[in-house]
Amino acid sequence: MAGPGQRGVGEPPRLLKIVMAGESCVGKTSIVRSYTDPHGAPTSSSYLTTIGIDFKVKPVMFDDIRVKLQIWDTAGQERFHTLSTSYFRGAQGFVLVYDITNLDSFQGITSWMKDIHEKAGDEVDIILLGNKCDKESERVVPKQKGEKLAWEHGIPFFETSAKDNVNIEDAFSVLTKEILEKKSCVLYDFDVVALNESKKRTCCAF
Known part of the structure; x- marks a missing residue:
């Protein structure tokens, strides 16, 4: 990727907010844990269904x-939809995640996309x-779909x-x-700090 990488590692990190979306039990929590802790994550079958909202930070x-x-990591159950x-x-x-062994989860993708x-x-x-995709014998959604x-x-x-x-x-x-290529939508750590400090100074000024 050309461009922003040459600005140096001395800059504060860029902050990207990424949201997992999809039906319940498609493996969103397992994906997050596999990515943020690939060596320590247990098998996906041991995970509990997400209740509410959780998030993890991954420096890269x-x-x-x-x-x-x-x-x-958001819950997929209807009662937590809002x-x-x-x-x-x-x-x-x-x-946006679906389960290749669950046709309903694939059919729900269009609705999640709209949201x-x-x-x-x-x-x-x-x-x-x-x-x-490790459950090939249980597949109901072809890869082509x-x-x-x-x-x-x-x-x-x-x-x-x-x-x-x-x-x-x-x-x-x-x-x-893809996100980094849209530089205008990326914040730095100091942007957040500066915003908070600006609010404090504005309050004190009056």
Whole structure:
């Protein structure tokens, strides 16, 4: 990737808000844990269904750019839908996940895509993941369907396995690259600090 990497590692890290989205039990939490702790993560079958919202921070270097990924893990159950989508605002990237062994989770992708564009706008970057590709014998969603859906929306597509850590790193790298290429939507640590300090000074000035 050309451009911003030459500005040096002395800069504060760039902050990227990434949100996981998709139906319940498609493996969003497993994907997050596989990416943020690939050596210590247990098998996906031991994870509990997400209740509410959680997030993890992943520091990475990308073309000599220090990046801090805030990865928000949202619940997929209908009763948490309003809460989950409220966290879509302000996100620069989305990881939209379905389960290749669950047709309903794939059919729900269009609705989640609509929620993303309504809450976060049309300029956000999205990747589509067909998770649990380690369960090939239980597959009900052909890979071609995932590829076609991603092509229709103009977004990258990967089949992944959180259990076996397949394509997880590649998927997040592609998403990070696409976000960084839109420099205008990226904040630095000092931008946040400066904003907070400005608010304090404004209050004190009066």
